Amino acid sequence: MAPEDENAGEKARARGDGKSKDETNAAVVEPEVENDDTVDGPAGEEIDLHGLFEAVLFLSNEPLPLSFFVKNFGVESTHAKIILDSLVDHYEEKDGGFKLYEISNGYQFLTSRRYSDRIRRVLGYARREGLSKGMLETLSIIAYKQPVVLAEIEALRGVSSRMMVANLMKKDLIKPVGRKELPGRPLSYGTTDEFLKFFGLNKLSDLPKLSEIKEFSFDTEG
Numbered sequence: 353m354a355p356e357d358e359n360a361g362e363k364a365r366a367r368g369d370g371k372s373k374d375e376t377n378a379a380v381v382e383p384e385v386e387n388d389d390t391v392d393g394p395a396g397e398e399i400d401l402h403g404l405f406e407a408v409l410f411l412s413n414e415p416l417p418l419s420f421f422v423k424n425f426g427v428e429s430t431h432a433k434i435i436l437d438s439l440v441d442h443y444e445e446k447d448g449g450f451k452l453y454e455i456s457n458g459y460q461f462l463t464s465r466r467y468s469d470r471i472r473r474v475l476g477y478a479r480r481e482g483l484s485k486g487m488l489e490t491l492s493i494i495a496y497k498q499p500v501v502l503a504e505i506e507a508l509r510g511v512s513s514r515m516m517v518a519n520l521m522k523k524d525l526i527k528p529v530g531r532k533e534l535p536g537r538p539l540s541y542g543t544t545d546e547f548l549k550f551f552g553l554n555k556l557s558d559l560p561k562l563s564e565i566k567e568f569s570f571d572t573e574g
Contacts, residue, residue, distance in 0.1 A: 376399075389435070398530070401425065405435055415458025415549070456548040457555055483523075490516035491525060495559060499529050499540035517541065525550060 389401050393561050404425065409416060421432040426508065436452075436459050443451045463471055483491065490513050493505050505513045520526045530540035553559065 393439050401427065401435055402439065406439055407458055409439075409452065409461055412460065415456045415460040417458040420458075428450075450481050453552065454554045455552060486511075486513075487519060491520055491543075491547075494520075494526050494541050494545050495556070498542035499532070500542075501532050501538040502541050503535065503538065506542075 405421060412467065418429055420438070421427065421436070422429050424554050425432070427435075436454075437483055440452045440454060440459070448464065449467055450461055453460055453462050455462075463469050486509075490505055494500055497504065497508075502514060502517060505517065517526070519567055524544055524546040526541050526547065527544050528539045531537040532540050548556070
């Protein structure tokens with residue numbers, strides 16, 4: 353080998369065959385990847401977000417909105433939604449005694465509806481007081497026509513509905529939402545979050561369309 357070739361070989365070996373020391377190490381050492389499904393616990397241990405969300409929901413007596421998880425656990429809304437929806441799917445597939453429902457613009461654990469009657473009988477729970485036909489008619493008008501005033505409700509039902517409106521307000525299913533620009537500026541009514549929970553709805557847009565309801569007629573009974 354010529355002297356020039358020997359010198360070139362030594363230089364190449366010194367340079368790591370054309371790679372710097374940093375480049376060689378970078379090829380060997382893998383960068384740390386943060387697990388987006390965990391958060392740091394009080395003792396520095398990693399806590400799984402799925403389990404954490406599940407535990408918080410289990411202890412809550414009210415539906416928890418998506419914003420609750422974003423604010424309290426420092427995750428992006430899209431990521432929090434993925435975790436929550438995966439929990440909904442998990443309990444739906446499990447088909448056990450309780451499920452995670454998306455209700456009243458939030459998420460809440462509730463007993464599975466198919467076991468509700470049996471649970472009430474065994475544990476002696478009082479059945480949730482139902483609504484009379486007149487109250488259901490009045491509530492239906494308010495739900496689909498809101499904001500609506502008493503005169504409009506009575507025109508559709510054909511009978512006085514003041515008592516129906518008062519009883520629905522006592523049950524926190526409806527509330528005044530403003531006044532209409534009509535003579536006397538009457539109160540207009542709309543549904544509440546309790547209405548959504550009562551009927552197991554997440555939002556008003558989940559109401560079936562009137563065109564999908566075969567019977568939507570009113571009689572003259574109060």
